[in-house]
Amino acid sequence: MISVKEAEHIILNSSQNFGVEEVPFLKAVGRILKEEIVADRDFPPFNRVSMDGIAIDFTTFRNGKKSFKIEGIQPAGSEQISMQNKENCIEVMTGAVLPDNTNTVIRYEDVTIKNGIATITVDAIKKNQNVHPKGKDGKVGDVLITANKVISAAEIGVLATVGKSNVKVAKLPKVIIISTGDELVGVEEIPLEHQIRRSNVFTLVSLLEKLHIPSKTAHITDNKSVLKTKIENYLQTYDVLLFSGAVSKGKFDFLPGVFEELGVEKLFHKVTQRPGKPFWFGSATSLNTDEKEEHQKENSNKTIVFGFPGNPISTFVNCLAYFYPWYSKSVGIETKEETAILTENVTFKPNLTYFLQVKLSDKFGHLLATPITGNGSGDLASLVHADAFIKLPATQTAFKKGENYPVIRYR
């Protein structure tokens, strides 16, 4: 039995690099950027008009002139024109190139136009106003986005702007999620009295979907030789195996034994936490590279095995507390720990880290965590009323209202 901290340490040390692939930029949302994004030209690429109005030469205005003959028009998307007479003005549109021989834009709101003459109706004009100068936001060659960043809508805009129609992102691990347990039947089936429907594999699929990782699912009956044959195959085919169930002390908890027989190295079994204690974690070196190729496992990494306990809340919290950080480390992103403030006293006597479901709320910039009392690790429905787990350390038994602790959100 090891501590949560030791378990985290071992799991982060088992992170893997799955390489890089190129995807169309619009498919890259939620993926991890694996190249620097560099400005292909200055931003803006020209002295850009930032208000609709007229462009003038400021010196003429400073010398006392208020009315300007409109010499021409410069729409957005047209080649730069040149003002022939510095006493005149050019009508300019937002997004247009500032016309040559002009340097200052006065917005339409501050101008009256009559018979082709624009008259400025305000006094406060500054030289270069309403012009977004070439290169102000970035010079050609500047790094606009560093690598190892989660791509969001903001990054999509920049990728489009610099013409990155395809972009390099971290490859995703190939994951299979496997349930065991003869009490489980399919979602569409009517369970007998002693049966229940499968649910953990689907919560895991959804938790991985949140990270934009697609996954396969499988169910194996509690039969040791069937388990062994199937798992041997999965170890050759996938980068990650996520199990739910069959890792505790039960007579039919065959997984630890099967893993040992298949040469999966046990890195730990059991963590001092509640829920989720019987968590089994290990890694396997694939033996047969030919077979690997045949099964299209594309990298030469080890296969990582997360054996989550079968209770719904145990599986759920362990995926968040261990798989999520393992994935972040593997693809090279830094995650920040978030903390929240308890709104009630909590007492927890066992010498275990306590992952307690909480409802989060916000008050004056404070993140508040209100404990949701469920009926133990089997009570899946209680997750519906919470948003996150608060992580209360094993070293304490009393946790006071107003104290802050780390939280892991799942919404």
Next chain:
Amino acid sequence: MISVKEAEHIILNSSQNFGVEEVPFLKAVGRILKEEIVADRDFPPFNRVSMDGIAIDFTTFRNGKKSFKIEGIQPAGSEQISMQNKENCIEVMTGAVLPDNTNTVIRYEDVTIKNGIATITVDAIKKNQNVHPKGKDGKVGDVLITANKVISAAEIGVLATVGKSNVKVAKLPKVIIISTGDELVGVEEIPLEHQIRRSNVFTLVSLLEKLHIPSKTAHITDNKSVLKTKIENYLQTYDVLLFSGAVSKGKFDFLPGVFEELGVEKLFHKVTQRPGKPFWFGSATSLNTDEKEEHQKENSNKTIVFGFPGNPISTFVNCLAYFYPWYSKSVGIETKEETAILTENVTFKPNLTYFLQVKLSDKFGHLLATPITGNGSGDLASLVHADAFIKLPATQTAFKKGENYPVIRYR
């Protein structure tokens, strides 16, 4: 020109009900639940063993007996067996039905087994321990999830458990995102000196994708008759038109005029905010129901038109500040305002609501907002360095370090 508050009010009053559709439960993540999810049986459906070990009759233990002959085994997924002799015990596995004539489970850790006899090695045994009683988490008919909730992994687990292989969710509006502006070229093109690549439509696609709303995109040149023909068609086909650009005072900002000619009712134009001021908002009643049907617009709602200003940050913030709440209201979910604490003094003199980019961080349960200084509404790259907008009210000019204001996250 109206205030942000008035604009929000008008937009929320223009929310629409797009109806309900049934989807496979695993495709429902991020969608809005539109039915109550009810327990189809008690949870747990039987007195459920929650630890691997032995099941006994507690009275026998209380009467002084410590060693029990193992009479049988009750695996998970098997029909309930019955203990014949109350002096004996049954080996039981997590998830199994508690055998008849037993009521208390002692985990393997607290038992030694030798020659078919299990001897309890601890004194502290409580009646009914390690048994999760039938119906403890919920009774048949109980509402496990109320309608109008965003479906996350937690809800997916419950849906699976109660056998909801298909689930009713809010239908999504049909959305098209339209860019205008002759200065814009495609992402794969090399722009001429006076051109830039399209980016706003793609940031909008990504922002909608975050809400699980698919969208179409189009680009229309700055030609009034082309705009009119195309938009007339889109009004018949889509529930929502999102525009970027052509709503300000420029000579080629044809949209307000085109909307008027097409009978789109202007609900407001221009909001006292920066960035994003020239925002145009309206709605249109489709004239020709036959044509609507032909174009597969499935509801009889009005078409909603969001005319966002074309500057990248303006489009971005207005989608978050207006389209997001409109969608939430339309599909029936309540959203909570989040607030964050400024880490620096900010001064903003214009009598406008100021949407300022901030980087969020967490310290002892406090959400901190650090302003990111960009180069105005054209500086898309500055969004990469921030996580959210803080909304500073028009009624103040000085915003002090330590004060809290609403924030809108985009990561």
